[in-house]
Amino acid sequence: MKWILFFGALIGLSVCGREKFFGDQVFRINVRNGDEISKLSQLVNSDNLKLNVWKSPSTFSRPVDVLVPSVSLQPVKSFLKSQGLEYSVTIKDLQALLDNEDEEMQHNEGQERSSNNFNYGAYHSLEAIYREMDSIAGDFPELATRVKIGHSFENRPMYVLKFSTAEGRQRRPAVWLNAGIHSREWISQATAIWTARKIASDYGKDPAITTILEKMDIFLLPVANPDGYVYTQTQNRLWRKTRSVNPGSPCIGADPNRNWNASFAGEGASDNPCSEIYHGPHANSEVEVKSVVDFIQEHGNFKCFIDLHSYSQLLMYPYGYTVKKAPDADELDEVARRAARALASLSGTTYQVGPTCTTVYPASGSSVDWAYDHDIKYAFTFELRDTGHYGFLLPANQIIPTAEETWLGLKTIMEHVRDNLY
Amino acid sequence: MPPRRQPPPASGPWGPRPAVLLLAPLLLLTQQGVAAAPVGAEGPEDSPGLQDAEFPSGLLQQAARAALHFFNFRAGSPSALRVLAAVLEGRATVNPKKGCQVDLVFTTDHYNPEVGEEHLGKCSARVFFRNQKPRPAINVTCTRLIEKNKRQEEDYLLYKHMKQLKTPLDVTSIPDSHGHIDPSLRPIWDLAFLGSSYVMWEKTTQFLHYYMAQISSVNQWKTNDDTIDFDYTVLLHEFSTQEIIPCRIHLGWYPGKPLKVKYHCQELQTPEEASGTEEGSAVAPTELNNF
Numbered sequence: 001m002k003w004i005l006f007f008g009a010l011i012g013l014s015v016c017g018r019e020k021f022f023g024d025q026v027f028r029i030n031v032r033n034g035d036e037i038s039k040l041s042q043l044v045n046s047d048n049l050k051l052n053v054w055k056s057p058s059t060f061s062r063p064v065d066v067l068v069p070s071v072s073l074q075p076v077k078s079f080l081k082s083q084g085l086e087y088s089v090t091i092k093d094l095q096a097l098l099d100n101e102d103e104e105m106q107h108n109e110g111q112e113r114s115s116n117n118f119n120y121g122a123y124h125s126l127e128a129i130y131r132e133m134d135s136i137a138g139d140f141p142e143l144a145t146r147v148k149i150g151h152s153f154e155n156r157p158m159y160v161l162k163f164s165t166a167e168g169r170q171r172r173p174a175v176w177l178n179a180g181i182h183s184r185e186w187i188s189q190a191t192a193i194w195t196a197r198k199i200a201s202d203y204g205k206d207p208a209i210t211t212i213l214e215k216m217d218i219f220l221l222p223v224a225n226p227d228g229y230v231y232t233q234t235q236n237r238l239w240r241k242t243r244s245v246n247p248g249s250p251c252i253g254a255d256p257n258r259n260w261n262a263s264f265a266g267e268g269a270s271d272n273p274c275s276e277i278y279h280g281p282h283a284n285s286e287v288e289v290k291s292v293v294d295f296i297q298e299h300g301n302f303k304c305f306i307d308l309h310s311y312s313q314l315l316m317y318p319y320g321y322t323v324k325k326a327p328d329a330d331e332l333d334e335v336a337r338r339a340a341r342a343l344a345s346l347s348g349t350t351y352q353v354g355p356t357c358t359t360v361y362p363a364s365g366s367s368v369d370w371a372y373d374h375d376i377k378y379a380f381t382f383e384l385r386d387t388g389h390y391g392f393l394l395p396a397n398q399i400i401p402t403a404e405e406t407w408l409g410l411k412t413i414m415e416h417v418r419d420n421l422y
Numbered sequence: 423m424p425p426r427r428q429p430p431p432a433s434g435p436w437g438p439r440p441a442v443l444l445l446a447p448l449l450l451l452t453q454q455g456v457a458a459a460p461v462g463a464e465g466p467e468d469s470p471g472l473q474d475a476e477f478p479s480g481l482l483q484q485a486a487r488a489a490l491h492f493f494n495f496r497a498g499s500p501s502a503l504r505v506l507a508a509v510l511e512g513r514a515t516v517n518p519k520k521g522c523q524v525d526l527v528f529t530t531d532h533y534n535p536e537v538g539e540e541h542l543g544k545c546s547a548r549v550f551f552r553n554q555k556p557r558p559a560i561n562v563t564c565t566r567l568i569e570k571n572k573r574q575e576e577d578y579l580l581y582k583h584m585k586q587l588k589t590p591l592d593v594t595s596i597p598d599s600h601g602h603i604d605p606s607l608r609p610i611w612d613l614a615f616l617g618s619s620y621v622m623w624e625k626t627t628q629f630l631h632y633y634m635a636q637i638s639s640v641n642q643w644k645t646n647d648d649t650i651d652f653d654y655t656v657l658l659h660e661f662s663t664q665e666i667i668p669c670r671i672h673l674g675w676y677p678g679k680p681l682k683v684k685y686h687c688q689e690l691q692t693p694e695e696a697s698g699t700e701e702g703s704a705v706a707p708t709e710l711n712n713f
Contacts, residue, residue, distance in 0.1 A: 123600050237595075237636070238635060238659075240664060276664040277663065389505070393636060395597070395602055
């Protein structure tokens with residue numbers, strides 16, 4: 001039975017790795033006798049057709065599955081026809097099938113991670129996000145608690161998830177993950193809630209996050225601007241600022257990321273209430289900002305502050321308010337580059353790295369600059385996907401891929417903080 | 423234009439800006455054909471012909487974006503839209519009285535992300551920014567990204583598809599809040615982007631650059647005679663000010679013919695509202711045209 005060995009050898013040539021199979025088909029060929037086998041082996045043997053046997057018959061009258069590259073479809077069909085070999089096409093487009101599977105898998109992965117059927121691959125209302133935060137705290141009571149740190153201008157609660165393995169009243173060094181400060185940057189809030197579930201689920205399983213949490217606490221604020229977020233859902237998808245009233249002006253809101261006390265009202269902000277980068281009447285005038293400032297200052301032991309925004313695919317560090325080089329710029333740059341590489345390793349998404357002022361534009365009164373100037377050394381801004389094609393309106397099917405790659409970047413940073421506590 | 427950018431040169435004081443970025447072609451060869459420089463790459467600094475003037479960071483990026491908007495508009499082909507991949511090299515010269523001239527070479531990619539092929543077009547351009555006034559003067563040539571016949575074929579398919587859409591179009595925003603564009607409406611987005619390219623070209627300066635954020639309304643979609651007559655409102659996102667600018671655009675398109683565009687944008691701060699008209703592919707002086 002030489003032909004068994006022959007086909008057996010060919011199976012070893014199965015294609016692994018990340019090759020693409022656009023338009024490639026799988027033929028199921030019926031071979032009824034030795035004569036047909038030898039005809040088929042003739043076909044499979046031809047170098048230029050590049051056929052690939054998936055399943056060889058162990059006995060007669062069992063079909064053979066062969067992967068036929070799209071370029072060889074015609075010649076193979078002609079050959080089979082001319083030799084009177086019966087066949088059917090069981091897979092019409094291998095790449096499409098693989099893509100579908102990938103999609104489904106990812107979908108299910110996202111589904112699995114949720115209880116209450118919270119779909120991480122979709123955008124949610126404020127209530128739903130708050131409920132899910134509560135749910136995470138409920139699912140992981142030893143690790144996570146939902147903490148109210150204040151309220152918004154329109155009196156909505158500001159909730160933070162605290163992840164801590166500390167005993168008693170220990171005030172461990174801490175990481176602050178900030179998201180959704182600009183309400184229209186929906187991928188930020190979406191990434192944050194995914195990250196919350198990820199931190200909780202992976203603790204005790206993933207060595208990195210486990211060791212991080214043994215040494216530090218993580219505080220995650222998924223919606224730093226709740227009023228703005230609700231407004232983007234109900235009235236204006238592209239709203240950026242808070243919803244505070246500006247006396248004497250018809251225009252509403254201040255840019256919460258120009259409102260921090262770091263070169264407040266300097267270059268890269270506006271004093272016009274109608275501007276998208278209006279800094280507000282004074283530093284911390286926005287209650288949403290003040291709530292975070294008060295909490296962090298009261299805590300007194302934060303070592304890392306990361307602010308998630310979109311879009312542009314950038315990973316930046318201080319300063320935004322000056323071109324002057326920050327004292328720790330070299331170290332922050334090195335960490336950021338490593339984080340960007342880790343992020344890119346998942347799907348090839350490339351991020352540019354650099355100090356805010358020269359990487360994007362001058363910006364005064366920003367959260368990250370404030371953090372840095374208040375002894376929170378590891379201060380970074382992420383501008384998440386994309387680079388302008390969809391911009392703020394990033395399709396929901398990119399949420400989980402974005403969150404997953406961003407997670408690798410976040411971990412890199414947090415691991416460095418863990419290993420360089422001061 | 424959504425850029426896949428090179429990292430800007432290392433931060434320094436506001437002074438002479440590096441005017442020439444020479445980036446190894448090797449940096450272009452990434453999996454997706456996207457030529458963003460891997461993190462860590464930098465170009466040598468060299469500034470011939472550069473006077474001691476203030477440059478915004480990313481001047482070359484600005485010039486590339488302006489050039490591409492103009493190129494896309496002039497090509498008039500919704501199936502052959504291009505996006506910036508990477509700036510390869512460039513130099514700038516400044517005339518403090520008149521403005522700033524940028525000569526540059528850059529690579530492009532397909533606008534439509536579904537077209538995943540790794541074809542990089544290459545363009546060389548001369549862009550003249552007129553002291554922060556709009557409408558940079560542009561001279562740009564690009565290598566072929568898509569074979570001419572194929573492009574005409576694609577355009578014609580798009581055109582036929584659009585002709586078959588039920589009017590009036592039962593649609594509000596494209597994309598919707600969740601970033602979704604129905605596949606049947608994708609050609610509308612591409613055509614809108616083509617029209618917006620004209621507007622974005624006119625409005626780009628050394629400091630301002632734009633992205634098309636959303637089609638907020640379709641006012642009219644007519645295909646009575648052969649031309650597609652499209653009247654819509656688009657929201658442009660200006661990056662450095664973060665402003666959203668609604669622009670009403672009225673375009674006429676037929677495959678192979680030059681695009682006709684009229685527009686009117688609402689500006690936040692400036693007292694004058696910006697608008698313009700373009701017929702044919704010649705660079706005509708702007709006419710104020712109010713709807």
